[in-house]
Amino acid sequence: MSYTMRDIQEKTGLSAPTLRYYEKEGILPFVERNEHDHRLYNDQNIEWVKFILALRATGMPLVEIKQYVESYKKGESTISERRNIMLQHRKKVEADMSQTYLHLERINYKLALYDTLEAGLNNKQIKV
Numbered sequence: 001m002s003y004t005m006r007d008i009q010e011k012t013g014l015s016a017p018t019l020r021y022y023e024k025e026g027i028l029p030f031v032e033r034n035e036h037d038h039r040l041y042n043d044q045n046i047e048w049v050k051f052i053l054a055l056r057a058t059g060m061p062l063v064e065i066k067q068y069v070e071s072y073k074k075g076e077s078t079i080s081e082r083r084n085i086m087l088q089h090r091k092k093v094e095a096d097m098s099q100t101y102l103h104l105e106r107i108n109y110k111l112a113l114y115d116t117l118e119a120g121l122n123n124k125q126i127k128v
Contacts, residue, residue, distance in 0.1 A: 003041040012049045019049075027052060027066050029073060058093045 005016050022028035028048055032040045055065050068085050071078040
């Protein structure tokens with residue numbers, strides 16, 4: 001199935017300039033064109049965009065995504081290299097998540113203090 005630029009924008013939430021940029025930079029591979037030179041996207045392109053969005057949302061820089069894509073284009077001989085890229089990124093994401101969890105614990109602690117203070121000011125009994 002083929003999709004237009006507008007279809008991809010609706011499906012991914014990315015703007016046309018961003019999609020064009022990703023393609024130009026080699027981050028979004030395998031985009032085909034029709035006889036009028038309009039981009040034609042397919043399900044594989046949608047999966048790539050979703051993958052790129054996941055990597056970006058978890059902090060991977062575009063230069064590293066491009067490195068991954070270039071490695072992917074070289075074929076099966078780069079599976080180990082691509083796996084290592086993903087392993088390194090996973091370690092970073094896990095560390096970030098751990099740090100975020102610690103921050104959340106501090107926020108929850110502060111909220112518990114406020115709940116206690118409010119209960120005391122309102123002469124309510126705190127129920128555990």
